[in-house]
Amino acid sequence: MTPQPCVHEPEVVAAVLSRRWPEACDESLRAHAEACEVCREVVEVAALLKEDYDEAREAIAQRDVPLPSAGQIWWRAAVKARVEAAEAATRPLVWGYGVAAACAVALLIAGASAAWPSLLPAFDRLPSLTQWMPPVTLATDAVMAALKAQLPVVVGVAAFLIAVPVALYVALRED
Amino acid sequence: MSGLVLSELERLAALEEAERTFPMNEEEFRAFYEITSRPVWVYLTRMTGDSRLADDLLQEAYYRLLRTKATFESDDHRRNYLYRIATNLVHDHRRRPRADREPLEDAERQPAPESLTGSESRVARRIDLARAMARMKPRERSMLWLAYAHGCSHEEIAEVLGLKTSSLKALLHRARRRLAGFLTPAGDGGTP
Numbered sequence: 023m024t025p026q027p028c029v030h031e032p033e034v035v036a037a038v039l040s041r042r043w044p045e046a047c048d049e050s051l052r053a054h055a056e057a058c059e060v061c062r063e064v065v066e067v068a069a070l071l072k073e074d075y076d077e078a079r080e081a082i083a084q085r086d087v088p089l090p091s092a093g094q095i096w097w098r099a100a101v102k103a104r105v106e107a108a109e110a111a112t113r114p115l116v117w118g119y120g121v122a123a124a125c126a127v128a129l130l131i132a133g134a135s136a137a138w139p140s141l142l143p144a145f146d147r148l149p150s151l152t153q154w155m156p157p158v159t160l161a162t163d164a165v166m167a168a169l170k171a172q173l174p175v176v177v178g179v180a181a182f183l184i185a186v187p188v189a190l191y192v193a194l195r196e197d
Numbered sequence: 198m199s200g201l202v203l204s205e206l207e208r209l210a211a212l213e214e215a216e217r218t219f220p221m222n223e224e225e226f227r228a229f230y231e232i233t234s235r236p237v238w239v240y241l242t243r244m245t246g247d248s249r250l251a252d253d254l255l256q257e258a259y260y261r262l263l264r265t266k267a268t269f270e271s272d273d274h275r276r277n278y279l280y281r282i283a284t285n286l287v288h289d290h291r292r293r294p295r296a297d298r299e300p301l302e303d304a305e306r307q308p309a310p311e312s313l314t315g316s317e318s319r320v321a322r323r324i325d326l327a328r329a330m331a332r333m334k335p336r337e338r339s340m341l342w343l344a345y346a347h348g349c350s351h352e353e354i355a356e357v358l359g360l361k362t363s364s365l366k367a368l369l370h371r372a373r374r375r376l377a378g379f380l381t382p383a384g385d386g387g388t389p
Contacts, residue, residue: 027366032350039348060370063377068345070326070380075346077323078239085248089238090256092230096223099260100215101208 028060038068120189127185131178138174219263230259233276236347237283243342244287244335254290258283273353280357284339291335329379337372344369 028034034055037047043065044052055061082089090098169176216222221229237258241251261282262275269275330338339358343349351369355362 027370035345035348039345063373064345066380067341067373067376070322071342071346073319074243074323074326075236075239075342078242079235082235082238087252089234089252092227092234093223095230095256095259096215096226096263097212098256099219099263100211102260103218103264104207104211104214107214 026060028058028064030054030058030061031064034061034064035068038065039072043069116192120192123185123189127181130181131174134177135174215263220265220268221263226263229272229275232272233279234259237279240280240342240347241283241287243330243346244284244338245290246331250290254283254286258286261286277349277353277356280343281359284357287339288335325380329376332379333372333376337368337375340365340369341372341376345373 030051033051034043037043037051055065219226234255238251238255241254241258242248245251245254258279262279265278267278269278330341333341336358340354343354343357344351349357351362351365354360354369355365358365360368
């Protein structure tokens with residue numbers, strides 16, 4: 023069921039909040055409020071909340087930490103706005119650094135790929151260089167062969183996995 | 198805030214920039230702040246139950262008001278907008294999970310020791326009101342406070358809370374009934 027408000031409610035609230043209730047307000051309004059369940063309830067609730075509000079306002083003056091002055095609020099807002107504007111201005115620059123780092127990694131990979139054929143003979147000599155070392159595992163030869171075949175890809179993936187989180191961290195960090 | 202640190206020169210530039218970019222000048226702001234800061238702080242304190250948090254939210258509310266692109270027809274309109282910001286800040290804070298958040302009925306809502314030397318019945322009424330308000334839903338608390346502590350009209354409350362005026366009347370009526378129910382001795386043991 024939709025509750026039915028009373029048309030006198032605003033008058034009753036105004037009387038309570040202006041401290042005219044009950045003595046200094048109209049006799050007719052007082053008589054109405056005594057008979058009207060809604061207005062009785064409004065008086066009860068409004069009187070309590072108004073009292074609480076007034077006490078809380080008075081308590082502000084007795085606080086150890088007073089409310090900040092308008093000048094302090096204005097000053098802090100101005101500085102904060104300036105800092106936010108500076109951050110907003112530097113954000114594209116940071117993203118630019120990230121993109122530049124990613125491009126550098128891509129160039130490195132491309133360069134390594136292009137130079138790969140000339141590096142192959144060095145890998146052929148690698149087993150002779152490691153002959154003096156004790157055999158580590160039976161899989162060493164297989165691993166070396168796989169590296170030899172896929173090294174540009176492995177280096178590229180590794181560089182990408184390292185560079186992307188670093189670039190994102192630099193670009194997105196707040197503090 | 199930020200890791201960026203401003204020099205003294207930049208701070209002065211910030212003040213000049215504020216005069217240009219904020220929707221009111223410092224003098225207007227001072228006048229508006231003098232009128233509104235205490236009621237808004239009391240509202241924030243009663244809605245959050247934490248005066249220290251209210252201090253922080255008060256500053257943030259005015260900051261957002263100063264940064265808004267909205268235009269205001271009057272100071273009343275601006276004040277309603279400020280209450281709307283304050284209400285949203287309280288709701289945002291409530292949604293944020295925080296282990297150190299105190300429940301509304303704790304700490305700040307309890308009477309200060311010195312007030313116990315005054316009228317005991319008044320103190321008892323305050324405690325009853327604090328407990329009853331703590332059992333209300335956040336939106337009900339806001340609308341009751343705005344209606345019966347601040348004396349805002351239904352239209353103003355609807356604007357602050359983002360509701361239709363026609364819905365507000367019924368919601369306010371129900372909220373008031375619930376609060377009155379909690380305030381009566383029989384309502385103490387009931388569930389909200």
